[in-house]
Amino acid sequence: xxxxxxxxxxxxxxxxxxxxxxxxxxxxxxxxxxxxxxxxxxxxxxxxxxxxxxxxxxxxxxxxxxxxxxxxxxxxxxxxxxxxxxxxxxxxxxxxxxxxxxxxxxxxxxxxxxxxxxxxxxxxxxxxxxxxxxxxxxxxxxxxxxxxxxxxxxxxxxxxxxxxxxxxxxxxxxxxxxxxxxxxxxxxxxxxxxxxxxxxxxxxxxxxxxxxxxxxxxxxxxxxxxxxxxxx
Numbered sequence: 001x002x003x004x005x006x007x008x009x010x011x012x013x014x015x016x017x018x019x020x021x022x023x024x025x026x027x028x029x030x031x032x033x034x035x036x037x038x039x040x041x042x043x044x045x046x047x048x049x050x051x052x053x054x055x056x057x058x059x060x061x062x063x064x065x066x067x068x069x070x071x072x073x074x075x076x077x078x079x080x081x082x083x084x085x086x087x088x089x090x091x092x093x094x095x096x097x098x099x100x101x102x103x104x105x106x107x108x109x110x111x112x113x114x115x116x117x118x119x120x121x122x123x124x125x126x127x128x129x130x131x132x133x134x135x136x137x138x139x140x141x142x143x144x145x146x147x148x149x150x151x152x153x154x155x156x157x158x159x160x161x162x163x164x165x166x167x168x169x170x171x172x173x174x175x176x177x178x179x180x181x182x183x184x185x186x187x188x189x190x191x192x193x194x195x196x197x198x199x200x201x202x203x204x205x206x207x208x209x210x211x212x213x214x215x216x217x218x219x220x221x222x223x224x225x226x227x228x229x230x231x232x
Contacts, residue, residue, distance in 0.1 A: 030142035037136060037148050037155075044156030048202040049163065055174035059101045060089040066105065071169040079107035082170055091179060100179040104199040106171040125162045129155050147217050153210035160203030173199045 027033040056064045064086055074081040082105045091100035132151045140147045164171045178196040183189065189197075 025138055025141065027140040027142050027144065027148065028137040033136075033140070033142045033144075033148055036145060037152050040149050040152035041156045041159070044153055044206050045159050048156065048160035048206065051202045052160075052164070052172045052174070055101060056103060056172060059092050059103050059174060060087055062087075064103060066168045066170070066172065068167060068169045071105070075107055075169065082107055091176065093179075097181075098178065100176045101174050102176050102179075102199060104173040105168075106173050106199075122162060122165050125158045125165075129158045129162075132158075144217070146213060150210045150213035150217060153206040153213070157203040157205075157207035157210060160201070160206070171201065171203075173201045173204075175200050175202070175205070 027037075056066070066085055070085060071082050074084065085105060086103045089103065091102040093100055132154050136148065136151050140151075161171050176196075176199045178194075181195045182193050183195055187193070
């Protein structure tokens, strides 16, 4: 005696459920996504390292050599002493009133914070890069190209400054936006009256762009999730 087949509860004519356009994960299985992340990271890292090399070769009027041993010896006395490695030189105006190039050695993190904590920032950068790679693997989809570029800029910025900390025991900076522009009403910030007293580099710029781009991507993704939830 033949047992009748159970009746399917799913209508055979009904369309298969489609994958949500806001679902996460899967980028690590996409060759295109991996290639975009890798190529963007390598190009951005090359731009950062080449720009530092050129700046320290030309901006001071003569090539400036940064010795790791000399930096460590000076930093052991006082992290601020490492600036004596760079000879006095006038800033080079790139866009008058908007952008100067001037050489600075940074013993700390972004904006010079945490001077003398080189080992901490090396470890922190390693953790941050690992987290960015985890985000790429577990959090993004193959078509999230904006997020992949943003993560690549974050990784490249971290690697660029990590290279400097390991090879030179400090970070090479040369970009000074808004040079000499003063805060109004005699205000000061962190002991300076300048609107932007910090000197940074291309790696820092990539970090800021990556963070900003990722924030915009997250906001748009959150809105998409809310719309999808409302429709459901």
